[in-house]
Amino acid sequence: MSESRLREEICRYGRSLFERGLTPGSSGNISLRLDDGGWLVTPTNASLGFLDPARLARLDAAGTLVSGDKPTKEIPLHNALYESRASARAIVHLHSTHAVALTMLPEIDPRAALPPMTPYYLMRAGQTALLPYYRPGDPAVADAIRGLAGRYSSVLLANHGPVVAGDSLEAAVFATEELEETAKLYLLLRNLNPRYLSPAQVGDLVKNFDLDLPDHEHGHDHSE
Numbered sequence: 001m002s003e004s005r006l007r008e009e010i011c012r013y014g015r016s017l018f019e020r021g022l023t024p025g026s027s028g029n030i031s032l033r034l035d036d037g038g039w040l041v042t043p044t045n046a047s048l049g050f051l052d053p054a055r056l057a058r059l060d061a062a063g064t065l066v067s068g069d070k071p072t073k074e075i076p077l078h079n080a081l082y083e084s085r086a087s088a089r090a091i092v093h094l095h096s097t098h099a100v101a102l103t104m105l106p107e108i109d110p111r112a113a114l115p116p117m118t119p120y121y122l123m124r125a126g127q128t129a130l131l132p133y134y135r136p137g138d139p140a141v142a143d144a145i146r147g148l149a150g151r152y153s154s155v156l157l158a159n160h161g162p163v164v165a166g167d168s169l170e171a172a173v174f175a176t177e178e179l180e181e182t183a184k185l186y187l188l189l190r191n192l193n194p195r196y197l198s199p200a201q202v203g204d205l206v207k208n209f210d211l212d213l214p215d216h217e218h219g220h221d222h223s224e
C-alpha cells in the first residue's frame with residue numbers, strides 16, 4: 001500500500017474510532033511502521049476524529065521528525081512495543097471507557113486482564129497484560145512494556161487505556177475494538193457467575209487457529 005493510501009487509512013480508522021466514542025477529545029493515537037523503517041504517527045493534541053493526512057508526523061527510522069506536525073508525546077509507548085514485537089506494523093492507543101474501567105478493578109490478573117470470554121477476543125487481541133499506573137509521558141512506562149518481552153500484543157495501562165499492536169493497521173484497530181467490547185462484556189457480567197470458555201475450548205482455539213497466547217506456549221519466538 002502506498003504511503004499516501006496509508007495516511008488516508010490512519011485518518012479513516014481514527015475518525016471511525018472517534019465517532020463511535022472509543023476515544024474522547026484529543027486522546028488516543030495511532031502509529032504505523034513503513035517499509036523503509038520510518039513511521040507515520042498521529043500528531044500531539046490531535047483528535048482522532050479530525051486528522052489531516054498531510055499533517056501526520058513522518059519519522060525516519062531513527063525516530064527523527066521528517067515532515068508533518070509534532071508526534072504524540074506517547075510515542076515512547078509505541079516505540080517500546082515495536083521494539084519488543086518485531087511483527088508489529090501498527091499500534092493503536094485509545095482512552096476507551098470500558099477498557100479503562102477494567103484496569104481499576106481489584107481482581108484483575110496483570111498477566112491475563114480478561115478471562116477467555118469469546119473466541120474473537122482470543123483470536124484478535126490474544127491475552128492482555130495490565131501494567132501499573134504511570135504519569136503520562138513517564139519514560140518508565142516504556143521500560144514496563146519492554147519488561148513484557150513482546151509476549152503480549154495487547155497491553156492495558158492502569159487508569160489510562162489500551163495499547164494494541166497488529167501486523168497491519170486493520171488488525172490493530174480490530175484487536176483494540178475486540179478488547180474494548182470484551183471489557184464491556186466483563187463489566188456487564190461481573191458478579192453474575194458467567195460461564196467463560198473452558199481450558200479445553202481455549203486449547204482447541206489455540207490449536208486450530210495457531211494462536212500465540214502467553215499461557216499456551218507452543219514454540220513461537222517474537223524476537224525473529
Ligand SMILES: [Zn+2]
Pocket residue numbers: 027028074093094095160161
Ligand atoms: Zn493515552
